[in-house]
Amino acid sequence: MPPTAPRTLRQDISLLLRSAPPKARAAILALLPAAKAVLDTGWRPDMHAAPIRNWRDLMQLLSGLTAQRHDAETLLRVTSELLGIADEMAPPEVVLRESAAVLLRAFHADMFVCRLRDDEGEWQIIAAEREDGGPIPLFSPVLEEGLAGHPVMRAVCDGTRHVLSNNLMGMDRGGDSYDCMAYKVGYRSRLAFVLRDRGGRPPFGLVLLYSEREHGFDSYDARFLAKCSRIVALTTGSRVAVARDALEKAAGAVAHHGNNALAILRNHAEYCAELLDDMADDWDDAMHAADDLRELLPEGSKAHAAAARLADVLHRMDTTQLTEQLDGVLRSTRRIARIIDALEESAERPRLMHYVLGRHVLDLGNPADEEEEMETLRKTCCTA
Template identity: 40%
Template structure:
């Protein structure tokens, strides 16, 4: 058999001879590895020349390759499935990390500040939580004033270094500014900006101050109430390129809603408490002050009338024992005090929307209800 095969191979052209030799070597190695021997369908079939030998060897090699190919296909499918599982695991791990971060942010925002504070202080405290947990480098807080402009009320860096001098007030009508456009649209809850050059240079900032100071990306949370009206802005800056793009859309949307909810709730609770307190004080205090003021005014009028009619003997005797002018002056001071208290009650009503905090004794902070304006005090 061996001699016949050698003779058939010798008769084949050189390229075919090399192919036959490689096929036979491959078949021998495959049979030894599989522990098999070739099986012919028709044992009487004979090979007469190399033209019959080549397809026969090819058929044997193909049969040996079938289980190998099947194993490779199974391995390929398993590898594809493994890749898919790894991708799903990576997504789940990322979702878990962001969910854990969301819980940290929520817990910190709920627990920050245990006393009544102004809108500026509440916004700043929330920004301090976000700059730490989101690993930003700078925060800027803005509130809308009575003229509709968004005023810079607080700014600080992660490590307390100097902050850039950003524009104090911004109008919603600024062309090309993505944050102001998002505020006006009443839909977006956050805005990502990765080009902080000025709008004149194709960027997404009002000016180049932040860019010149080395900041390259910005994440702006637009705080909205239940009526979707914006009431505050917390803008985080990073020196890294596209830094906030690592957070997915759902995470940032949820984060913005949580900040809006916690900040809005703190402001509403304080506003509601002030509203009830000021309403009660206005009801009781104004009534009492009206009685006091009316009585004092009647006494003052009577005394002034008595002074003008000072010829009466009884009044002359009364004036010798009392200084009526001084008494009238004291009554005037009492009337002034009553009027000042009325002004304080009016300021308490105004503090519902615009509270002012002042330092009191022993480091305590109280509402500033003094009706005298700072200009009056300076004068």
């Protein structure tokens, strides 16, 4: 007998479809064009090979194929948008808020909450926004890393990059939420991304997405969420780390060269002030000597007139204004030193302010310094 020809893929699928219930058969037929379109693009799914024994295995394969394609497109879109907003340096709170807005859209969430870690290891809310622009629930303003029972704080400590929670009831009711206010107002699931930058530093930020749907984020594959969390941490963390690194280098250079130049300037100004003090004493002696000389010389003589002119000139040579100007120079050097200190501090917590033409620059000012400067300007104008 001639050997039996192996069945084609079409024949295998037809056999599986015959054994499927009508509704399942319709679902499989609906998935086939989408799966074929995915494979026609040249994209290959990242899934383990498994034998297809029945129609259930076939449906699972086709569903996973289309889902992974959707996940890949979502990951590409998230990456593109996160890179698109990374053109400008911004404080960490702005970076988190902008990144959270991207994730809110990508994961079809209803609300995001951003937290930043302070120096004491406490996580403070710095931004929150609902997709519909509505009011934000009253969250706990601070979370402590010592809350071992809280899944997000546990992830912060054990190195996990993302946490999916579907039980937002309070801990006293068996839930995994420190405060159940989100649950009370209708939120049922939470997806948290733990953002870690380079250099072995502790995590610096949290982006928490909330959904009003039960198991709102369960449709996303665990491997996809792991990849997405790495992308979010890489792009967001790198944006903060690069800005911090640039500021640290700039601040270090300014501190080194600027403080050296300021020290020289301050020494010169202080020396000039000492010279002025000595000159003031000499001027006093010279004025008294000129007055004595004028009294000793015969009135009406040329010598008496010359002594009178000398006394008049010496009386007009007041060093008070020059002393005040030198004092202003010394105050300015101290202010520049404080600005250099503020620049070094801004490497960790930069503050931006509006500048000309809509640009933003680092805000290194001190209100007390600005008031002192205005007072000095007023005195200078009045003197002039």
